[in-house]
Amino acid sequence: MKPDIKICGLKTPEAIDRAVRRGATHIGFIFFGKSPRNIEPDIAGKLADAVRGRVKIVAVTVNADNDDLDEIVALLKPDMLQLHGSETPDRVLTVRALYGLPVIKAFSVREAADLDRIDAYIGIVDRFLFDAKPPAGSDLPGGNGVSFDWTLMQSLDGSVDYMLSGGLNKENVGLALAVTKAPGIDISSGVENAPGVKDLAMIDEFFDAVKEATGRKAVAGS
């Protein structure tokens, strides 16, 4: 089955257009001041207007308070909220109730025990996103271009809907999909030529690699 594909940290009409034309199912806007992908909600809203209805628009926030979420939701009008901080199950429930939007909850993963934390969120979040733990010294909870041990995904209950994230790129996405059979994948720095700068050719190459990995007919015995 073809995975959903989220391209995250978009900031220009050209990159958004390319991602959507190549088949992105989700595009993410980052609202986190320390990120090179940070964008103002009014600018993100105008960019999103060009593709609204053709792709799911995701607002990515980190432990955002209600004032910030009010502004982001009013100006971006996202289809989904991605909570990429340490939001508790209660906070997720509050956010869902306040805005009536589906929630993707991000978890950072290094070892099997990290996945135990998702139990309290099952039935509360609409989708999980599994990302690598940030490297020491990083200011960013995401967008670090580092991967984790994908075989950990094999222990998940098949009913857990998630996006695989962290350090994906055109070289490794085929293996990542083969190992995990992830229902969704998410990429940011793997299609950038500098922090926060999306590269149209790299976007193309990533989609080509996903197509190569998912478009082939299964060969008996392989």
Ligand SMILES: O=C(O)c1ccccc1NCC(=O)[C@H](O)[C@H](O)COP(=O)(O)O
């Ligand atoms: O990308 C950021 O700068 C960012 C900052 C703060 C919170 C989340 C952030 N990114 C969230 C994402 O969904 C990224 O796509 C994900 O972490 C994967 O990034 P990468 O390893 O660069 O592909």
